Amino acid sequence: MTVSTCVGRVSKVIYLGAEALIAEGEFLGRSVVFKQRVSKPYRVPELDRAIISRRTISEARILTLLEEVGVRVPKIVFVDPLVGLIVMEKIEGLVLRDALKDLDWEVACRAMVSAGREVGKMHRAGIAHGDVTTSNMILARDGDVYIVDLGLAKHVEDVEDVAVDIHLLIRVLESSHYSAREELFKCFISGYREVVGEEFTREVINKVSEIRLRGRYVEERKVRKTN
Ligand SMILES: Nc1ncnc2c1ncn2[C@@H]1O[C@H](COP(=O)(O)OP(=O)(O)O)[C@@H](O)[C@H]1O
Numbered sequence: 001m002t003v004s005t006c007v008g009r010v011s012k013v014i015y016l017g018a019e020a021l022i023a024e025g026e027f028l029g030r031s032v033v034f035k036q037r038v039s040k041p042y043r044v045p046e047l048d049r050a051i052i053s054r055r056t057i058s059e060a061r062i063l064t065l066l067e068e069v070g071v072r073v074p075k076i077v078f079v080d081p082l083v084g085l086i087v088m089e090k091i092e093g094l095v096l097r098d099a100l101k102d103l104d105w106e107v108a109c110r111a112m113v114s115a116g117r118e119v120g121k122m123h124r125a126g127i128a129h130g131d132v133t134t135s136n137m138i139l140a141r142d143g144d145v146y147i148v149d150l151g152l153a154k155h156v157e158d159v160e161d162v163a164v165d166i167h168l169l170i171r172v173l174e175s176s177h178y179s180a181r182e183e184l185f186k187c188f189i190s191g192y193r194e195v196v197g198e199e200f201t202r203e204v205i206n207k208v209s210e211i212r213l214r215g216r217y218v219e220e221r222k223v224r225k226t227n
């Protein structure tokens with residue numbers, strides 16, 4: 001990791017993904033998370049640097065915008081696009097995917113309502129997350145859900161962009177929380193509806209059904225071809 005300044009100290013790497021290395025540590029006396037984008041050896045070095053810097057700037061800008069409109073996201077402490085580094089507030093808590101496995105039903109539902117409100121606020125601000133999974137949500141100790149990982153986020157151009165977020169969340173609930181998927185989604189959507197309203201929620205859900213049908217159609221065609 002390139003963080004070797006006298007103002008910051010990395011104490012522990014907590015996650016190594018395809019795109020970034022995440023570590024905990026201290027920066028100017030605060031508990032922080034360092035998100036360091038990693039180089040891809042198969043990319044031409046110049047292009048690699050350009051992609052890393054562009055994604056870092058985009059994530060930092062969107063985090064700032066979301067914080068301004070009151071979405072629970074980590075506050076940015078420092079950004080260096082040249083090396084692909086974002087230093088941000090550390091959210092103390094558990095990744096929602098893990099938390100949901102041990103929570104009793106009422107607490108799990110409350111967490112999903114909170115997640116729905118935050119995604120709703122994000123959509124209302126015109127941002128689609130691009131990777132709405134329960135791994136990109138942190139259940140803080142006070143019961144509020146925070147959204148992280150805005151690396152794929154973008155400005156909404158069409159209702160399809162926000163529907164894709166909800167579609168992905170449904171798929172994640174189906175694969176990681178199968179037995180409670182429908183109830184958990186109901187809790188989520190009630191928080192979402194509270195923020196964006198009935199009409200918009202209905203429009204999004206209709207679009208999600210359309211995306212799911214399209215997906216099923218493609219799957220069925222694949223099965224027909226292989227038979
Ligand atoms: N600000 C933060 N506070 C606490 N944990 C975080 C924070 N940011 C990221 N994490 C943890 O690191 C993991 C990976 O971070 P993320 O931004 O999702 O990286 P990637 O783009 O590689 O998925 C998250 O799932 C979460 O567990």
Ligand SMILES: [Mg+2]
Nearest residue numbers: 135136148149
């Ligand atoms: Mg992630």
